[in-house]
Amino acid sequence: MKVPDKKEDITLEWLNIIFKPHRIHVHDFSFTGDASKGRGFMGSLEQVELEISRLNNSIDDVPDPKTSRETLNIILKTLPNDPFRKSYAANDGFSSREVSMYTKVFKAWDEFLDTRQVPSAARFRYPICYYGAEEGEQDTYKYILVLENLTSPESHFQLWTPGFTEPLPWKATSAVIRQIAKFHAIGISFKLENHVESYYSRFPKLNHIVSPMFQMMWDNGFQITKEVIQSVVHKNDIPDGLMEQLDKLHDDEGRDLLLKWFTARDPPMDTTNLATICHHDLHSQNLVLSEDHTEAVLFDYQASCVFNPMKDLSFFLVLNCDWEDSVTNISRTLKLYHDEFLEMMKATNTDFTYSLENITKDYYRYLTFSLTHVMSGAQVWVTGKDSTDASKRRFAMAIIEAFNKGILEYPTTTSYMK
Structure with a gap:
């Protein structure tokens, strides 16, 4: 699946593809502002608000009309907009390491902890990563992480x-x-x-x-x-x-x-x-x-x-x-x-x-x-x-x-x- 290169590439269709494995259907979405609080250096952080329904465990990917809708706040993390920082983050492997941590390391650790029957409450807590990917080399390099918004209104x-x-x-x-x-x-x-x-x-x-x-x-x-x-x-x-x-x-x-x-x-x-x-x-x-x-x-x-x-x-x-x-x-x-x-x-x-x-x-x-x-x-x-x-x-x-x-x-x- 193609990695989005800019905000305009984020579509309802793309969001539903990446959230489908999490049994979530996205009805609508809106960008709600910068999430870096002025502190982002190695990445561009966008807050996005989703209107969603939770899917049941059947093979049907269409939510039941009776299912209530709810709001889900997420963070989209991409390369920095500044060309100099963008080149630094991509060529020095910063974004590659983070994608690897969320999509490989934490996944492997959780599978290991499952085998040891370690309860969730006792585990190391990291943000939920709904999707992470990278593609390209040097000037064509792209990456994206779709993460839980830890500072959203529903978060404590x-x-x-x-x-x-x-x-x-x-x-x-x-x-x-x-x-x-x-x-x-x-x-x-x-x-x-x-x-x-x-x-x-x-x-x-x-x-x-x-x-x-x-x-x-x-x-x-x-x-x-x-x-x-x-x-x-x-x-x-x-x-x-x-x-x-x-x-x-x-x-x-x-x-x-x-x-x-x-x-x-x-x-x-x-x-x-x-x-x-x-x-x-x-x-x-x-x-x-x-x-x-x-x-x-x-x-x-x-x-x-x-x-x-x-x-x-x-x-x-x-x-x-x-x-x-x-x-x-x-x-x-x-x-x-x-x-x-x-x-x-x-x-x-x-x-x-x-x-x-x-x-x-x-x-x-x-x-x-x-x-x-x-x-x-x-x-x-x-x-x-x-x-x-x-x-x-x-x-x-x-x-x-x-x-x-x-x-x-x-x-x-x-x-x-x-």
């Missing part, structure tokens, strides 16, 4: 409206951590059950490639980071040698080591089957929270890759959370992750242990990767429109804390085995 979820200006409170942070732990635990359980030596053998589109765009962001990010530290931290509180260490991370050798990790088909130093699918972009704009902050749903899987789970957790804490939760009281945070991880392993009846001691070691081991990841996107995350002196200081202090602990350097095979 909402975006974290302060963005990066305010850290998530502990109640919200803990809800997200529980989802992160489930996400990782299910991925590891699935891998162990299926004896998959590398996820790339089954889900090949999760690998990353090197691009000129990355080099530009890398160079700009380190410069911005140094300027931020000097602007929000008193010069007497900036440790001696910190700027030199940042230059060392930024040099060609440091960059090449980082790229080796993120583009490897088999993640380096995976000696314990811990390498699993990570979200790799867990910032507050890629999640929604229930009104009482007890539930969270993660979305936007364009950056997904195979890595150590603590890369996800450390990135999330550094960029989005209160200093107390990411540094001062990190033991409480890691224990919550550990407890939820164990619960998911029990639910899937998987004999695998990720001890709190090893979680703690890995957290600090992979913290540098998260810090440099944030640096590479500093123009958006650190000094973007959602930033404040308080958010800049949170990031600056995370870098200083890592440096003071002697861990602001990439782990090596030797350091990994300590």
